[in-house]
Amino acid sequence: MINLLTNHRTVRQYSDKAIEPALLNRLLKAACRASNTGNMQTYSFIVTQDEAMKAALAPCHFNQKMVTQAPVVLTVCADFNRFNKWCEQRKAVPGYDNFLSFTSGMIDASLAAQNFCVAAESEGLGICYLGTTTYTADKIIDILKLPRFVVPVTTITAGYPAELPAVQEDRLPLSGIVHYETYHDYSIDDIDQIYAERENLESSKKYIAENNKETLAQIFTDIRYTKANNEHFSSVLIEVLKKQGFFETKN
Amino acid sequence: MINLLTNHRTVRQYSDKAIEPALLNRLLKAACRASNTGNMQTYSFIVTQDEAMKAALAPCHFNQKMVTQAPVVLTVCADFNRFNKWCEQRKAVPGYDNFLSFTSGMIDASLAAQNFCVAAESEGLGICYLGTTTYTADKIIDILKLPRFVVPVTTITAGYPAELPAVQEDRLPLSGIVHYETYHDYSIDDIDQIYAERENLESSKKYIAENNKETLAQIFTDIRYTKANNEHFSSVLIEVLKKQGFFETKN
Known part of the structure; x- marks a missing residue:
């Protein structure tokens, strides 16, 4: 079972084989078994x-x-619309038009999404997360007709793998991610050690050369996740939260 | 494997048995194999x-x-501190002092947390998520000495179960959670049907009576997740994001 998790690799190429509705239902049911806030x-x-x-x-x-x-694209949303409607039909006044409620919906949606992916991989499917979901939440809301109090959090593509890529081994060493009792901030040497293996990969060196950069970090800051894009998409996302009703009260 | 996920139940009582360091490491490694944005x-x-x-x-x-x-309390944090330090040591200018970056850290932290829980349960451990983490993030930051760009997202308690509670069967029917192609907003009848089973549980009726309420929804709005508390904790969390550096730029 732990092997299933450690063998995870992102699959971006799918065969033509469909996902049977019964299987899709089983995966979605497994997703819903993830822990969630107050079972809401x-x-x-x-x-x-x-x-x-x-x-x-x-x-x-x-x-x-x-x-x-x-074959399947799954958009996972934080959704207080259903819960609010239930409250209103039951003489209860919902108080979920605020940032905290959005974050709890976002965390719970993420836990359910990950359960879906683990279940999918256990059945031989391959998955890929699309982090672009929060960047273009405004457009996704229009296309999927999401009402107020519904915000897309992440998207998963799923299907039978056309080819199974090698497991990416390049996670940071555990010692660089885990802290015992209190956070031990990183020294210059710590940072050098934590990122050394990743920086020394042939694929990293090739990537740096192809993009005419000096360091791997510059690939992230200058190309993949730039300050300008992050700031633009932050504005979009905050406007989405306001429009969808999660900043109704003065926070 | 799907059975493991569908058999999930929250465990709040733990035996005295410790979690061996080698096992804890394996669980944390499995957590780190979850998908994450750009492998950052x-x-x-x-x-x-x-x-x-x-x-x-x-x-x-x-x-x-x-x-x-x-035996183990695990606080899972969104952390751009390590990544920022790496960028700064590598002639790269990080642009992650914004809301979008926080949400991507929050989602990735949640996916890793859920992998940890699935791995833990597969090894016979029981887990419980503590949603209180975002409510009191300011205090947790002080206690765990979290630097700027680190924000606690969720907390997991883990240990060998002292007793295994029954699986909570009361998830909403899948048809109430899943939408095909576009969001189909809920009619009054839909809401009645989706919540009927939950409302008819003996435990729900007892809960309503004990709290002198008229409906199950009122338990949520008036007692467990009140508007006043949500608004208070929203303010706390937004101040935390500002203090930790995720609202540096005008959003």
Whole structure:
């Protein structure tokens, strides 16, 4: 079982084989068994299988080919709409139009998403997370017709693997991630050691050379996750939270 | 494997048996294999095993007894401190002092947390998530000495179960959680049907009576997750994000 988790690799190429509805249901049920705040289940899954809908979503994920190629695209949302409606039908006044409620929905949606992925891999499927979901939440909301109090958190593409890539071994050493009792801040030497293996990979060196950069870190700051993009997408996401009702009260 | 996920139940009572360091390491390694944004691994785990530290953390979790009773308390944090330091040592200018970066750290921390829990349960351990983590993030930051760009997201207590509670069967029906192609907003009848089973549980009826409430929803809005508390904790959390550096730029 731990082997299943440690053998995880992102799968971006899927075969033509469909995911049977009964299997998809089992995976979604397993997702819903994840722990969640007060058993409120303040999340929803939007399943995209229609080709036209996949094509509509693709630009939201920067046209990464998994979106149109995967048999199932799953958009996982924080959702207080259902819970609010229930409260209102039951003489209860919901107080979830605030940032804390959004974060609890976001965490619970993430835990459910990960359960879905573990279940999927245990059944021989391959998955890929699309972090682009929060960047273009405004557009995804329009396409999937998400009402107020529903915000997309992450997206998973799933299907039978066309080819199984090698396990990425390049996680940071555990000692660089785990702290005992209190946080022990990193010295210059610590940072050098933690990132040494990753920096020494041939693939990293190639990546740096191809992009005319001096260091691997510059690939992240100058190309992949730039300050300008992060700030732009932060503004988009905060506007989304306001529009969807999670900043109604003065925070 | 899916059975392991669907058999999940929250365990709040632990035996005296310790978690061996080698096992804890295996679980943490499995946690780190979860998908994460750009393989940046912008999360950290703080392991609390010291009795005095558990006692210090307990009030942050409203003195729920799991915190002092569990052999391991794991605080899972969004962490850009390590990544920022690496960038700065590598002639790269990090641009992660914004809300988007925090949310990506929060999601990735949550996925890793869930992998930890699945791995733990597969080894016979029981776990409990503490949603109180975001409510009292300011205090947890002080106790665990978390530097800027580190924010606690969730906490897990883990240990061998003293007793195995029954699986909570009361998840909402899948049809109430899953939408195909677009979000289909809930009618009054839909809401009635989705919540019917839960409302009809003997335990729900008892809970309502004990608290002198009229409906199960009122238990949530008036007692467990009140508007006043949510608004208070929203303010705390937003101040934490500002203090920890995730609202440096105008969003």
